[in-house]
Amino acid sequence: STSAPERIQTLREQIDTHNHRYYVLDEPSIPDAEYDRLFRELRALEDEHPELVTPDSPTQRVGAKPKGGFAEVTHELPMLSLDNAFSEEELRAFVKRIADRLSGVDGSTLEFACEPKLDGLAISLLYEDGILVRGATRGDGYTGEDITLNVRTIANIPLKLRGSGWPQRLEVRGEVYMPKAGFEELNERARARDEKTFVNPRNAAAGSLRQLDPKITAQRPLEFCSYSTGIVEGGELPDSHSETLRQLREWGLKINPEMRLVTGADGCLEYYRDMEQKRGGLAYDIDGLVFKVDSREVQQELGFVARAPRWAIAHKFPAQEEITR
């Protein structure tokens, strides 16, 4: 028969793989009942052998409520916001400004990575030696709140990276959001209990993440989607943004399946028209799109203006008349 440490290791690997397939690849691999059985067996073995419990075990997602408020986190690299474009002209002007700054580059051949702009809460995840060590809100871009215990409860945020080859210190940035269906169900339950409801999924996500008690956060239908990196130490990332996102997916992080590579302002505007059509049918709220110069070298050449990167723009949809939910 296999020893407890061996059985625990096997169960963890199986559960991590099922989680990856279910939450990141959207390809569930076993029936829920079978998954629950594995999870219960692991929890029972860890109860019998508490000395074998490690923070990255799938059973260690929901911690105890910390005394006092959230600790503060200073972002080593500021999490800057994005400049906005509200029209085709402004989008074209953005691309032209970039081309003008890059000697001899024709904007129509410049590659852009396009992503939906998720309407949630921006957070930072810090992985050291592949282990999730900290989660923080964006805050004002320079200082945020330490919400590590809360982000650990979000099922599609890996507690440890998959595969290998990640930098010793890797900061992953992305959005925590609440899918529309989860938002409706949450408000339905709140109404049934005469509790307060949330105005929209963005507020619901913010409210759920900034709960002091992780047990409450754990009950909220939150998801994470990564869209950029911050600190990278002790290792290399691919040369382009789109390749970096694909690498993050290999390491177990969710990226948005609507991400596309296009060329020039025309390519961005075609993506804008496509996504304007798809928007209503998406499982989550978006308030625009984000276009980023794909080449990291060109991003570094363009740098940032005081407030936002020169190399990225958020192209917002016209504000929807307040739809009654």
Ligand SMILES: NC(=O)n1nc(-c2ccco2)nc1N
């Ligand atoms: N909110 C959102 O979906 N974002 N935000 C960025 C971003 C902000 C700064 C660099 O990239 N990218 C995406 N998809």
